Amino acid sequence: MGDNIYLPWIATITEVRPETPDTSTFVVAIDDSQLRESFTYLPGQFAELSIFGVGECPVGIASSPTWEGALEFCVRAVGTVTNAIHDLDVGDKLGVRGPLGNSWPTSEIEGKDLLFIGGGIGLPPLRSLIHYVLDNRERYGAVEIIYGARSPQDLVYKQELKQWEEQSDVDLYVTVDAGDGAWEGPVGFVPPFLREINPTPENKVAFTCGPPIMIKLVVEALEDMGYVDANIVTTLEMKMKCGVGKCGRCNIGDRYICRDGPVFSFEQLRQIPGALEA
Amino acid sequence: MGRKKIQKSDLSRWLDRIAQEHELIGPAEDDGVIRFQPVESSAEIAVEFGNSVIPPKSLFFPAAESLFSFHKRGKEIELEATEPLDRDRVVFGIRNCDVQSLSLLDHVFGQDLEDIYYQERRARTALIALACPTPPRSSCFCTTFGIDPLSSEGSDVLLTDVDDVYLVDVATEKGEGLVSLAEDLFPGLTDDDTRQLQPRPAEMKKVDISQLREKTEALWEDELWQKISLPCLGCGICTYVCPTCHCFDIVDVGSTLDGERYRCWDSCMYSDFALMASGENPRPTKRERIRNRYFHKFSTFASRHGTGHACVGCARCLVHCPGGVEITEVIKDILAKEGASG
Ligand SMILES: Cc1cc2nc3c(=O)[nH]c(=O)nc-3n(C[C@H](O)[C@H](O)[C@H](O)COP(=O)(O)OP(=O)(O)OC[C@H]3O[C@@H](n4cnc5c(N)ncnc54)[C@H](O)[C@@H]3O)c2cc1C
Ligand code: SF4
Ligand code: SF4
Ligand code: FES
Numbered sequence: 001m002g003d004n005i006y007l008p009w010i011a012t013i014t015e016v017r018p019e020t021p022d023t024s025t026f027v028v029a030i031d032d033s034q035l036r037e038s039f040t041y042l043p044g045q046f047a048e049l050s051i052f053g054v055g056e057c058p059v060g061i062a063s064s065p066t067w068e069g070a071l072e073f074c075v076r077a078v079g080t081v082t083n084a085i086h087d088l089d090v091g092d093k094l095g096v097r098g099p100l101g102n103s104w105p106t107s108e109i110e111g112k113d114l115l116f117i118g119g120g121i122g123l124p125p126l127r128s129l130i131h132y133v134l135d136n137r138e139r140y141g142a143v144e145i146i147y148g149a150r151s152p153q154d155l156v157y158k159q160e161l162k163q164w165e166e167q168s169d170v171d172l173y174v175t176v177d178a179g180d181g182a183w184e185g186p187v188g189f190v191p192p193f194l195r196e197i198n199p200t201p202e203n204k205v206a207f208t209c210g211p212p213i214m215i216k217l218v219v220e221a222l223e224d225m226g227y228v229d230a231n232i233v234t235t236l237e238m239k240m241k242c243g244v245g246k247c248g249r250c251n252i253g254d255r256y257i258c259r260d261g262p263v264f265s266f267e268q269l270r271q272i273p274g275a276l277e278a
Numbered sequence: 279m280g281r282k283k284i285q286k287s288d289l290s291r292w293l294d295r296i297a298q299e300h301e302l303i304g305p306a307e308d309d310g311v312i313r314f315q316p317v318e319s320s321a322e323i324a325v326e327f328g329n330s331v332i333p334p335k336s337l338f339f340p341a342a343e344s345l346f347s348f349h350k351r352g353k354e355i356e357l358e359a360t361e362p363l364d365r366d367r368v369v370f371g372i373r374n375c376d377v378q379s380l381s382l383l384d385h386v387f388g389q390d391l392e393d394i395y396y397q398e399r400r401a402r403t404a405l406i407a408l409a410c411p412t413p414p415r416s417s418c419f420c421t422t423f424g425i426d427p428l429s430s431e432g433s434d435v436l437l438t439d440v441d442d443v444y445l446v447d448v449a450t451e452k453g454e455g456l457v458s459l460a461e462d463l464f465p466g467l468t469d470d471d472t473r474q475l476q477p478r479p480a481e482m483k484k485v486d487i488s489q490l491r492e493k494t495e496a497l498w499e500d501e502l503w504q505k506i507s508l509p510c511l512g513c514g515i516c517t518y519v520c521p522t523c524h525c526f527d528i529v530d531v532g533s534t535l536d537g538e539r540y541r542c543w544d545s546c547m548y549s550d551f552a553l554m555a556s557g558e559n560p561r562p563t564k565r566e567r568i569r570n571r572y573f574h575k576f577s578t579f580a581s582r583h584g585t586g587h588a589c590v591g592c593a594r595c596l597v598h599c600p601g602g603v604e605i606t607e608v609i610k611d612i613l614a615k616e617g618a619s620g
């Protein structure tokens with residue numbers, strides 16, 4: 001980020017990939033070439049995306065810092081700004097302010113087996129770390145990915161899911177709440193699906209991201225399976241404006257989710273009053 | 279840097295001298311309401327006043343301010359940051375509670391990712407504080423929070439009303455510079471002066487708040503918050519008039535072709551303050567919102583920034599609350615809770 005914490009960079013959309021009926025991936029490149037090359041971030045960080053004249057909203061960086069040049073954002077159209085982003089085409093410009101927030105742990109988890117549990121649009125923030133791990137394969141142990149969405153057409157990153165399916169060093173499990181005629185895979189919610197797969201907590205860290213109710217039930221399941229709170233890591237979502245710990249909006253206890261988060265372990269969350277009230 | 283004095287009758291000459299060099303801001307009356315605003319001459323300044331309704335934090339963190347403008351030509355977008363100030367400024371008449379509130383806001387805007395708008399205004403503004411009349415207004419309770427209404431800490435110059443002079447405490451180099459604009463008006467103190475010109479001590483009721491943070495933190499689940507919230511209208515006045523509140527919204531004004539991005543005061547007391555696009559609201563009722571506000575004042579601001587409490591006892595919120603919610607009563611209620619450690 002520059003000296004002025006409120007001033008975005010201007011970036012151009014280089015590709016739009018529809019993922020589901022209401023969600024698309026936007027690939028963007030920062031216009032200033034020097035900045036584009038020096039722009040660094042960590043998996044799990046986010047940015048404030050601007051449509052000038054409409055507003056700004058926080059979106060996780062879905063690409064991996066191991067990739068050069070472009071940034072990817074996977075945006076679900078739900079309101080004013082996200083819909084305005086969906087109106088953009090290749091060649092259009094928007095503002096990017098970031099990187100913001102903390103990140104998934106990357107060095108603390110070296111040598112560990114990793115379990116990723118995503119629901120719906122919760123996969124994109126995990127995807128940054130998944131690719132980071134796969135691009136630094138020798139530093140990490142086994143990779144298991146459990147992913148679920150409401151229906152087959154609500155699954156994001158269908159290309160990558162196929163690729164991970166075929167990759168020998170990734171174990172992928174995909175479920176949907178309700179199938180359609182063509183779906184041949186498992187049907188059911190993520191938490192019972194996780195219990196069925198029953199991945200061992202031995203030398204493992206679990207990362208989960210998705211709707212609050214899913215996270216709650218996933219954590220209960222993980223705890224039943226013997227995972228300790230320090231090895232369960234998630235991201236929190238709170239309404240945000242400034243993204244830099246000033247505007248007072250996104251606090252839980254004395255933590256600002258935009259600045260101290262969005263990534264927290266459950267061990268950390270248990271110490272913040274109100275953090276685990278659903 | 280020592281103590282001088284100035285005849286009350288000379289004050290306007292000094293202020294007018296300052297106004298020739300800098301933008302002069304002081305408490306001025308508009309239809310019976312005192313507000314800190316730029317003045318052309320000292321004649322507009324109200325010297326006898328309690329305090330302003332809107333705190334002078336607005337001079338550093340305005341109720342609405344442009345951050346930058348945007349201009350779209352074809353596909354190209356240009357941004358231009360807005361300059362926060364065009365001249366150096368001098369604020370006359372600020373009370374010490376409000377000076378201390380700026381020291382608290384410095385922790386928010388001046389540390390960990392600096393806010394250059396606030397920081398530039400702070401750097402380019404000198405503060406001439408005016409010690410409170412003694413006794414102060416009956417509602418004030420700054421001393422409860424360890425603030426001395428007669429202290430020069432945090433200001434550049436402090437004036438204290440004693441008989442027909444002001445004692446002048448010059449606290450910083452900036453203050454020295456202001457006094458040097460009219461050196462002849464500021465004789466040093468004679469031995470007689472030192473003996474005779476004594477500020478009247480401010481005798482104020484003081485509550486022992488050493489347990490306040492601990493007790494507040496123990497009350498997270500308590501029914502107290504619901505009770506306090508009953509008369510609250512959720513109007514947000516308490517936060518607008520509070521010199522330590524710093525919540526804001528970011529809003530675009532104009533079209534997608536040309537416009538400005540503003541930041542505007544917002545209030546954690548509003549029902550949609552934390553309401554997300556999904557419809558989820560982590561603070562859905564007045565109970566959670568009022569609890570969040572008092573936790574911010576008595577627990578989380580201090581634990582986050584390593585400061586004292588985020589209240590300076592200015593009494594604005596309790597004087598102006600249409601629902602009659604009084605922070606002094608809230609403090610009493612919290613402190614009265616017995617053994618609420620669990
Ligand atoms: C750290 C973080 C990462 C996120 N990552 C993604 C992502 O990768 N993909 C995605 O589609 N969505 C993501 N979201 C959610 C996304 O920010 C909201 O859907 C979006 O802000 C809604 O904005 P809107 O203008 O379309 O909706 P409106 O309802 O019109 O919202 C108005 C404004 O309120 C604020 N706001 C509203 N809802 C939220 C919210 N849930 N979180 C934060 N601010 C909100 C924003 O400033 C927004 O501009 C993320 C949220 C957070 C906090
Ligand atoms: S001023 Fe009083 S009524 Fe208004 S939001 Fe604050 S506590 Fe509630
Ligand atoms: S008395 Fe009220 S308005 Fe004044 S600093 Fe304390 S909380 Fe803010
Ligand atoms: S979004 Fe402003 S403090 Fe977090």
